[in-house]
Amino acid sequence: MYQIVGKKSLNPTVTQMEIYAPFVAKKALPGQFIILRAAEDGERIPLTVAGYDREKGTVTIIFQIVGATTELLNHKNVGEYIPDFVGPLGRPTHTEGLKKVCVVGGGVGCAIALPVARALFEQGTKVTSIIGFRNKELVILEEEFKACSNNFYMMTDDGSYGEKGNVCVPLKALLEKGETFDEVITIGPLIMMKFVCMTTKEYGVKTIASMNPIMIDGTGMCGGCRLTVGGQMKFACVDGPEFDGHEIDFDEAMSRSRSYADFEAREREATCNLFKKEVQ
């Protein structure tokens, strides 16, 4: 059992939790992920590591409440336990030797982009951060990003905060201006990462995208997380989760990510109803 030792709502749909998992905290690195179950008979879901404290033995996760498991998890409070928390899984982000990097995050993906930006900044890499949200209400981690960025751009789709527009707008403007990056690292919704990769491809800037497909075991056993990268089949759990964004078949990944949309919607509704009943 793994105890929840911290909980904070970052916005109405995104929650941050600290989980006491000393083995995971000892080894976790930016870019890696964990798999958890929120209930004994629950599904296994992957979440990318948002932070860790090796001394306290805690791992930070940040999740959007989108399905039954995240709904269930969000109803748990500090002091309560979850049955399973396994990791760190996947390969860590490659940061060695990078001098100048642009980190592009979108929505809850910013939670995963942050430790990457932080690790880069701490090793002396010049970091440009571009983070985007649908609107002001959904903005998370702004101060944290600013603290580890040399240049910082805040975007909202509706212009209610920062600049109006998506993350590709400042990215394209920078590249157009002749700005160069060793790498662009993008983490966010598939559709956003697809367009970030299309933008950078035009300018020939190497781009790494962090993928979060449907997974079960997370150890290479089921192949459910497979992606097509450069025409080859890759397993996100053991070969990734980060891949060369210019080689990823995003359309296929988007289609596969919706495999169980109906089931997931029903499960979430059932979970919500369960909590409503409890309240009544």
Add this chain to the structure above:
Amino acid sequence: MAKFNMNPLKNPMPTQDPEVRNGNFNEVALGYTAEMAIDEAKRCIGCKNRPCVSACPVNIKIPEFIGKVAEGDFEAAYQIIAEDSALPAVCGRVCPQETQCEGKCTRGIKAGCEAVGIGRLERFVADWHNEHSQDKPVPASSNGHKVAVVGSGPAGLTCAGDLAKLGYEVTVFEALHVAGGVLVYGIPEFRLPKAIVQKEVDNLKLLGVKVETNMVIGRVITIEELKEEYGFDAVFIGSGAGLPKFMNIPGESLKGVYSANEFLTRSNLMKAYKADGHTPIQRGKCVAVVGGGNVAMDAARTAKRLGAEVHIVYRRGEEELPARREEIEHAKEEGIIFDLLTNPTRILATETTDPKDPSFGWVNGIECIRMELGEPDESGRRSPKAVAGSEFIIPVDCVIMSLGTSPNPLLKATTPGLETLRRGEIAVDEVGKTSIEGVYCGGDAATGAATVIKAMGAGKVAAKAIHEYIQNK
């Protein structure tokens, strides 16, 4: 009463009616009654050369345990089996006895005669013990040495059990949230009820074995750290062959295409087959399972129970099917359709090109080509050749690829100095010793995909080698 039962045929195994069982997940084989077991045990003539014992990968003293069954002393029979096998209730169910103990049985040599039902008797004895015996395994006193076992499948559990009995402090590290490995995620409930696996794991815990779940060795702790930081005198790797293979044909990433591992893991480990399961599974109307091994049979029979019309698509003929005869017969009885000498060429998608259409990107059919058998290849099997122009389409909404698995590359990638073979199998000598001192390996991780009992045999041999290694250190 006659001393021996000279009936040339085995007592048949009572089973659920095929038309009933193909709609439920309860165990297919129901097991012998005590009367049947005694009657069957009397078919063993206790021959001198005991070919069954040497054909058993863990050398169970078969004539002795059967002798006790014939006397009606089932607990004594159990104790004899338990000396050599850590998982009798499992092996009695999933061992390919026909190619092992029973394949060599003196009673089965003559045409028209069947071997003694050794597997059925083993199962009976183990089930009888689990149901009636109050005796709990007692831990041996500690010899002060620690051994780590990576993976809680048949190889790991056997190795752990044998070492614990010798007084070692054994910790088993399992990557998933429940112990049992392939016995839990791979083999379906209707062939091996999970309560039986749990019972075997619980018995090991009573012997003093610690089981740590959610521990992906290689990532959370490396093999080197187990030895250097955590003070384990030796490590046994039984991490299995989990990585699924695909065919590399168009359409394998469509929605509704699974590896057999994924399909079975969803159903078995995550309980997707239950109405109240929280992990989704595609309940296809028509399913093609590609492959002809035991795992393909398990996937096909699971899909059937989830309500589908199921086709086994296999490129060679009936004779060449690698699955156990019994599994093939059970599958046929349950209404699985065998499309033999048939090989997939591509998987077809639904027609819509609109990504917003819910039917977009789903499987709609599998195009196959007819095959004919040519000359035998190096494996001795006649190699199949495509018949030009014979392509045809099976309309299916789910495809399950059951083409075998290869060893998981994680430990190789995270363990400097661990030598592997061409396909990623960890290189070992005849007792399971790897290229690293104090590190042993056995089961599918060393051999590639094989059987439960072979993995158990390897776990047993390695346990003995680890014991010798530590005692001589």
